Amino acid sequence: MTNKEFVVFGLGRFGKSVATTLADSGCEVLVVDDNEDKIQEMADIVTYAVKANVTDVDTMETLGISNFDGAIVAIGENLEASVMVTILAKELGIPYVLAKAQNDLHAKILKKVGADMVVFPEKETGIRIANKLLLGNFFDA
Ligand code: ATP
Numbered sequence: 001m002t003n004k005e006f007v008v009f010g011l012g013r014f015g016k017s018v019a020t021t022l023a024d025s026g027c028e029v030l031v032v033d034d035n036e037d038k039i040q041e042m043a044d045i046v047t048y049a050v051k052a053n054v055t056d057v058d059t060m061e062t063l064g065i066s067n068f069d070g071a072i073v074a075i076g077e078n079l080e081a082s083v084m085v086t087i088l089a090k091e092l093g094i095p096y097v098l099a100k101a102q103n104d105l106h107a108k109i110l111k112k113v114g115a116d117m118v119v120f121p122e123k124e125t126g127i128r129i130a131n132k133l134l135l136g137n138f139f140d141a
Contacts, residue, residue, distance in 0.1 A: 003028050005068040007094070008046075009054050009085045011038040014100055014121045015074030019046055030065065054085040066093045073099035073115070079106060083113055090114035 004027045008019040011033040019042060023029045029046040033039055034053045043049045052059045054075070065071070071089040075082045082099065089097045090113070099115040101107035107118045 004070070006030070006070045006072065007032065007063070007065045007068050007089070008072045008074055009033075009089075010073065010075035010081075011035070011042060012074060012076065014076075015072065016042065018072050018074060023047070030063070030068075032063070053081075054088075055081050057088065060085070060088050061092070065089070068094050070094065070096040070098065073097065073110075076100050076102045076106075079109075082106070083109055086110055086115050087113045 004022075006019075006022050006027055007030045008015050008022075009032050011019070011031055015031070015033075016038075019029050019031050023046045030048040030050065031039070031042050031046050032050050032052050032054060034051060036051055039049045039051045050063065052063075054060060071085075071094045073082055073086050073089070075085065079102075086097055086099050096116050097114065098117040098119060099110045101110055101118050101120055107120070110118050
């Protein structure tokens with residue numbers, strides 16, 4: 001069985017964490033960020049680390065990601081880059097594109113341009129941790 005191939009766009013805390021976990025689990029992982037230091041930091045952890053601006057269509061087309069199994073759009077602050085790379089990833093033929101949203105409007109836009117899944121990492125982690133605290137009965141001790 002061949003390993004699954006993923007591309008992660010953006011190496012903030014969320015992108016780095018997703019890319020590292022996928023690579024540790026044996027997946028082929030390509031990371032793309034326009035920040036040289038972030039690319040260097042991940043170079044020994046993932047399969048390929050490429051410094052590029054994701055809004056540059058020509059560069060994106062040369063990445064060879066059409067046959068990848070999934071893309072993770074982990075760019076939150078830069079709305080234009082987040083939307084553009086989501087559209088490009090779908091147009092290039094990636095079957096599953098998961099994108100991180102900053103707010104509800106951002107999420108709506110990402111869905112409209114083709115994201116298969118939209119996540120709110122901070123909000124979702126907050127809910128999960130609060131539920132864990134409640135299940136732990138910390139306050140009954
Ligand atoms: P987190 O909360 O996960 O730490 P964040 O939302 O604070 O992330 P962002 O500002 O969204 O972080 O940036 C995530 C990464 O995306 C950064 O490492 C940044 O260099 C990268 N990035 C932003 N715009 C582009 C772009 N046009 N091309 C490539 N990388 C980009």
